[in-house]
Amino acid sequence: MTEFFHMGGYAAFVWPSFGITAAIMIAIVIDSWRGFVRERDTLDKLQSQRTKRKPS
Template identity: 55%
Template sequence: MLSEFLNMGGYAAYVWPVYGVAAVILIANLVTPWREEKQIIRDLKRRQRRESRGIQ
C-alpha cells in the first residue's frame, strides 16, 4: 500500500521532483521576507544612529 503511494501509479519520477520544487519555493517565500525585514530594520537603526549624531 505504501509502495503504491510512493510509486504514484508509475509517475513517481515526475511527481516527487515537483513536490521538492514546491517545497523549495514555499520555504523561499517564508525566508525571503524575513531576511528583508531584518535588513530594513538594521538599515533604519543605522540611519537613526547617524542622524542622532548629526551626520547625514
C-alpha cells in the same frame, strides 16, 4: 507506504512537482524574512545615529 511513494509509476513526475513548488515557496519565505530583518536593522542604526546627534 512504498506504494504511496511509488504513485502508480508516476513518482518521478509527482514528487518533483511538489518538491519544486515547495522549494520555491520556502525560498520566497527565507528571502522575504532576510530582507525584512536587514532593512529593519539598517533603519534602526540610522535612527539611533540621528537621535545621538541631535542633543549635541
